[in-house]
């Protein structure tokens with residue numbers, strides 16, 4: 001497996017800043033753009049639960065705000081024991097900025113354990129016609 005060190009470090013740093021007083025479940029994500037820049041994001045919860053945002057959502061927002069448009073890789077990690085994968089809404093959010101070769105990397109607290117393609121992430125996704 002390739003070395004995703006920088007992306008992993010960024011996602012773990014983002015995870016350390018997660019705001020999760022309600023679920024106590026931190027998630028960190030890091031996006032690498034097609035021009036090699038990295039943007040991190042964490043989940044940010046709210047007392048009005050549905051107002052909370054996911055880590056992937058935060059990382060994508062940071063990428064867009066920084067002028068990025070295409071995701072080469074996105075790495076997702078959490079402070080849970082099991083490997084997590086993006087929620088349904090985040091699968092749609094990620095897909096919006098994917099390339100055919102985009103890698104979705106799922107990591108535990110040590111390393112990348114699983115790699116998914118965009119097609120695997122959301123089969124039969126809605127597309128405008």
Ligand code: THU
Pocket residue numbers: 020023025026027042043044045052053054055056085086087090
């Ligand atoms: N969460 C994420 O940040 N990303 C996901 O893909 C799934 C869930 C967050 C939302 C909430 O703050 C916590 O994990 C527990 O659901």
